[in-house]
Amino acid sequence: MYPSRFRYEAPRTIDEAIQLLHEGGAEAKVLAGGQSLVPLMKLRFAAPELLVDINNLPGLDHLDVAADGGIRVGALCRHRDLERSLDVAQAQPVMAAAAPLIADPVVRTRGTLVGSLCHADPQGDWAAVVTALGGHVVAQGPGGRRDIAITDFVTGPFQNVLAYDEVAVEAVLPPPRARVAGGFLKLERRVGDFATAGTAVALEIDGDRVVRAGIALTGVGSRTVDARAAADSLVGQGLTGEAIMRAADLAAEAAQPTSDHRGSAAYKRHVIHTFVTRILTRVSQTSEAAA
Amino acid sequence: MTATEPAPTTSRALDEIKIGGMGASRKRVEDNRFLRGRGHYVDDVVLPGMLHMEILRSPVAHARIVSIDASRAWDIPGVRLVLTGEMMATRNLAWMPTLSYDTQAVLATDKVRFQGQEVACVIADDPYIAKDACEAIEVEYEQLPVIVNPTQATAPDAPIIRDDKEGQADNVIFDWEVGDRAGTDRAFAEADHVSTIRMHYPRSHPSPLECCGSVADFDRATGKLTVYMTTQAPHIVRAAVALIAELPEHLIRIVSPDLGGGFGNKVPVYPGYVMSILASILLERPVKWIEDRSGNLISTGFGRDVYLEGEMALRRDGKILAVRMHTDSDHGAFFGDAQPSKFKIGLLHSTFSCYDIPTAHLTARGVYTNKAPGGVAYRCSFRVTEAMFFQERMMQAAADELGIDQAEFRRMNFVRDDDFPHRTPFGFLTDSGQYAKCLQVGLDAIDYEGFRREQAEAAKQGRLLGIGISCMTEPLGAGNSREYDILGIKMFDSAELRVHMTGKAILRTGAKSQGQGHETTWAQIVAHELGIPAEDIVVEEGDTDTAPFGMGTYASRSTPVAGAAVAMVSRKIRAKARKLAAHLLEVSEEDVEWELGRFYVRSAPDRGVTIQECAMAAYSNMPDGLEPGLEANAYYDPPNLTWPFGCYIVTVEVDPMTGVWDVLRVVAVDDCGVRINPMIVEGQIMGGLTEAYAMSSMQFITFDADGNCIGSNFMDYLLPTAWETPGYELHEVVTPCPHHPIGAKGIGECATVGGPAAFVNAVMDAVKQYGVRNVDMPLLPDRVYEAITQRHDVSGAPPIRTDA
Known part of the structure; x- marks a missing residue:
């Protein structure tokens, strides 16, 4: 090599x-x-x-969790920092669920969330999480800084919107306006494997109503899939069995998987359906238990 | 109590465990340097003036080579030599013989026959330059239709892959049969029930952590060729180089230093070795070739890739009347099986050796495909892995069809303890074992009845639990010279022991450790035989200039063959030491008795000399007429293979919504006879079970319809990590081998051979209610899900399914 x-x-x-x-x-x-x-x-x-x-650049290794729940992840913040952060665990259950599933411990020690977003692997995990949370990337170039919504940031497989002289300096997750809930599930054949299919679900719940929802999929398209229709179907609703089923149906529809040695397209679509159902069901059960 | 009684004569024999003898779980002495990063591997060899070699591989699976233009490569500063097939041909080295009496391309001349085949190589001042130069070589290919499985290979209009071979009119390598065809047909005619099953044992790869490599160093002044290389069998390589390259054998030195794993991958002679040797001869400089991971996975010896059609003739009460099997084996572009028997399909016909089967018949057909050659490696003792996997999958299917309990069906068909020696249906002779006892130990350990109740309870909640059993005895040892040879060289092995005057010793054998722990266990055998503490014995292997001639390490043969030689050479030393003891004790030899570590006078046990004192006398005080020194060597030709037995039981839970399955428990019961170092034996079993789990759950090399290899890197070819590897519960039964000097049997491969069927049988048991009889390994979640939802068997045969 x-x-x-x-x-x-x-x-x-x-x-x-x-x-x-x-x-x-x-x-x-x-x-x-x-x-x-x-x-x-x-x-x-x-x-x-x-x-x-860029490892010698100062001021890029931050992981700031603000009092309002907003999170800023610097370009040199490692997966491991996210995995071990109690603040993240309390502020964002989706991130906390995803962090230990990123690659393997060796990779987590060196790899970065921002780097993962820039790499834009269609089977990457963080892009799905940041998409579900409605985050953005801050890029710095000769002309200064600009914010790029994650849905605009990734343009295709292994492609992002950065100009060649821009550095992605941090990823920003907006503060929630209500109680946060959600989860991240991925099917992998082994620790460190790329996702056969994976799902990030981020919810904000006020009382028993969903007030904001994001659902994003990995491994089932040429780029991270923002299952917007599925997420929107939940807003204003309670997490009833019917609502969960409708969201899962819409998410599976949004997936654009292809058949390969990891599984058939139909199977991957089915896994997305199952994962969305499982995450939402668990959230609804936890909410009921809390109420 | 009155008068003082005379003190009883107590033995002064050494405590064998304390001196690290047989049965001691002695820590591995080699680990001291491995764990400190002080191992010395081929890539650690750096010689003055050394050059570096990189190989250009074919990106396509089957194509005629129209032209090769290496001029741009030659122009790169630092490039010393570019070799192509055409240039190799001028030295008659474009092709080389394989261990299966076929030929294999060293560098392609006419066409490429698999993706990753060696097309050219560059020797340069450093490996970066060599790699750059490889990329600068322009090869024009004219693509040909591609064959990736036996069905395609035997289709009427199939392109002929080996058009280089005269008289090769199709893609069939061999049609072979063994057993009693007529008798088997009669038994099937009388059967109450015939159970049939078809499956594919996928292609897998040994993937040792260290890939292959060599440093060839030809010295024009002395005429000597020294090759440091990753080989499990250095003496075979020396013989092969002498025969192929026509160099004088005494001027060839093969050194196999520390090896980072082998698992059979490092038995064959690969083109890279040959090219580095030729390059060193041409350039008169040392040439290093270190294979990269993709090169290792895409081109070197793989395991399995065999299709089975199995049939079993059964009586209603569960008695097996006969077995009929047909296999189609995919050998890739060259028939390069590295196996020493005259049997075309290795020892596949050792199948059903632990069962009392009156008659059986096996037909085997081998075919060429556009895939890498190889064919037996990966910890399997020459296709025994397939034999036992097919056997135990057929056993499960038959028991289910008859409605007989899995354990009971096996028990009623086992060869009984008092039936030995037993002739297997295909002619092997098994000699010992306690099969039913091993099974019972396993069933008790897993609480078989309890699990069946738990399974029934779980089923009421829609949960799928399963239990799988796999039992097998397998022929291990690759020995006895009557039936086994490599290139005509008989399958014995050897040991040489030199005891120094202070009683310390050096032992050399013809085997070659690649992780098995020879440096530890061989010393334990010597300690057992001579009472010299194991820590006083250094073990050396792998240098053909110093080691006695031996056939190397694979097929779990080290302990059965070389280990026996170690015991025998120690006994020769003891016999000479006895003469020295008699001299020192001034008695006749007949009056000298032995206990561990010392000789004593039979009539006066207090009068004795230690083995160390005998060693000193061998150099300083030998009797008249006795040759000085205390050295010996021994060649051991085993009378039979050894037949260990394994029983593996696995429980799983399958997620019906995703097809994902998790292992709940794994119980292993191994009977490998006497255990020299129980800790090392247990390590071997755990490693084997992990490989069994890997093959059953995640690991395979497959191909798409264009012959692209899927599994040529560790992103696609998966090795399990500590995270998902289940825990193992190990148990033992000891039935000593009747013909081995210390009663030991092979163990290195047992769990890899017997394990996979236990995992697969467990998943099949869990999904039995869906009418599924077989899902091919690896049991990937999507395959299990398809089986559950579509209620049909799932084939894993290449090419992979795509949307197109």
Whole structure:
């Protein structure tokens, strides 16, 4: 496993990093956790001429959970930090459910959430979570910072909307307006495997009514699927058996899986249906128990 | 009580466990350096002036090579040599013989026959340059139709893969049969019931953590070729190099240093080794080749890929009257099975050896396909894995059809303890075992009746629980020279023991550890025979200049063959030491008795000498007429294979909504005879069970219709982690091997061989109510779900199903 020749730079400031990316143009890549990029380079599926290592940049390793429940995840915040954060566990059950299912412990120690969003693997987990939560990415380039909604950020398989001289500096999850609930389920054949199919469900519940819902799917399309119709069908409703079934039907419809060695398209669609049903049923049971 | 009684003569024999002898769970001495990162592997070998080799592999599965243009590669600074098939052919090295008397391309000349086949190689100053140069080689391919399974291979209009072979008019390698066809037909005619089942044992891969590699170093001045390489059988390689490359055998030195696992992957001779040797001869520089993971998974020796049509003739009361089997085996582009028997399908006909079957017949057909060659590796003792998997799946299907309990059906058909020696339906001779006892230990451990009740209760709530049993005895040892050989070399093994004057010793054998713990256990055998503490014995293997000639380590043969040689060489040493003891004690040899660690005078037990004192005398005070020194060697040719028995019982729960299944419990009962180091034996069993779990749940190499390999990296070819690997409950029964000097039987492969059927049988038991009789391994969730919802058997045969 020997990558092609490349230039390596490890700048100390974000401006320097942006300048390097600007010079490198389309042949430059940002290195954060390296858990996807480095294997791709070793397989020579990726052969960037310039690697800009952002691990020395100050102020990017934050994980801020605000009092209002809003969360900011810096570009150097590792999966492990999210997995071990009590604040995250209390503020966002969806993130807390997903964090321990990201890859394996070795990858979680180095890999980053923001890097995972940028990599835009259709089988990635975090993009589904951030989509379900209605989050956005903050990008910094020569012209300053801009916010990009996650649904606009990922444009296709392994493609994002960033300009070549922009760095994704953080991901932002908005503060909830009501009680949060939800979950993340993924079918994998083994720890560290990519998702055969996975589902993130994020709810905000006021009393017994859903006031906001997000449902996003992974592994069942050429990019993360935002199952908007399924989520919208829950808003204003209680989590009745009928509502759950309708949302699961709509989510399965939104999936665009293909058959491969991990399973047939019909099977993956069925798994999405089952997972949406299971997460919503568990939320409704927990809510009933709490009430 | 009056007068003081004379003190009883107490034995001064050493405590065997304390000196690390037989039965001691001694810590593995090799782990000291492995755990400290101080192992010395092939990739750690760095020689002055060493160059690096990288291989260009075919991206397509079947294509005629129109042209190869390497000019751009030659132009890259640092490139020393580019080899193509055409250049190899000028040295008559474009093709090489396989261990199954076929030929295999070293570098493709006419066409490529599988994805990943070696097309060219580059030798350069560093591996990055070599890799860059590989990418600069332009190859034009003219694509040909692709074959990925036996059905395609035997279709009337199938393209002929081996058009290089004269007289090869189709893709069939062999049609072979064994057993009694007429007798079996008669038994089937008289049967009350015939049970039939079809299945595919998928292609899997040994995938040792260390891939293959070599450092070839040809010295023009001395004419000596030294090759450091990843091989489980260094002496066979030396013989092969001498025969193929026509180099003088005494000027070839093969060194197999520490190996990072083998599992059979490192038995064959691969093109990469041959190319590095030729490159070193041409360049007169050391040449290192280290295979990458994809190269290892896509091109080197795999396991299984066999299709079964099995039939069992049954009497209503459960007695098996006869077994009939037909297999189609997919060998890939070259028939490269690394197995030493004259049987075309390895030891597949060791199937049903633990059952009392009056008659049986097996037909086997092997075919070429556009897939990597290989065929027996992955901890399986030459297709015994398939034999026992098919057997135990057929047993389950038959019991279910007859409505007889799984355990009872096995028990009533077992060979009984007093029936040994027993001739199996295909002619093997089994010699010992307590099959029913092992099964009972397993049933008690898992609480069989209790689980059946729990299963019935769970079913009322719609939960699917299942229990699977797998029992088997298997032929382990790859020995006895009458029936087994590799390239004509008989399957014995060897040991050489040198006891130094201070009583410390060095032991060398013809086996080659790749994780089995030889450095630990061989010393324990010597300690058992001589009373020299195990820590005083160093064990060395793998260097053909120093090790005695042996056939290497695979097929669980180390302890049955080389281990026996260790016992025998120790006994030779003891016989000489006895003469020295008689001399030191000034008595005749007949008056000398032995107890562990010392000789003593029979009539005066207090008068004795230790083995260490004898060793000193061998160099400083030998009697007249006795040769100095205390060294010996022994070659051991076992009279038979060894026949361990295993009983594996697994319970599972299947999620009917997703097809996901979880293992609840695994109970293993192994009878491998006398255990030298119980801890190492248990480690072998746990490792084997983990591989069994892997194959049954997640692990396979498959292909799409274009012959693209799916499973050429660890993203697609899955190794279980500690997270999902179930816990194991191990039990033992000991029936010593009647012909092995210390009563031991092979164990390395038992759980890998017997385990998979237990997992599969458990899942099949859980979903029995849906009318499903077989789901091919691996039992991926989507396959189980399809079986439950569609109520039909699910095939896993390639090509993979796609939407197109």
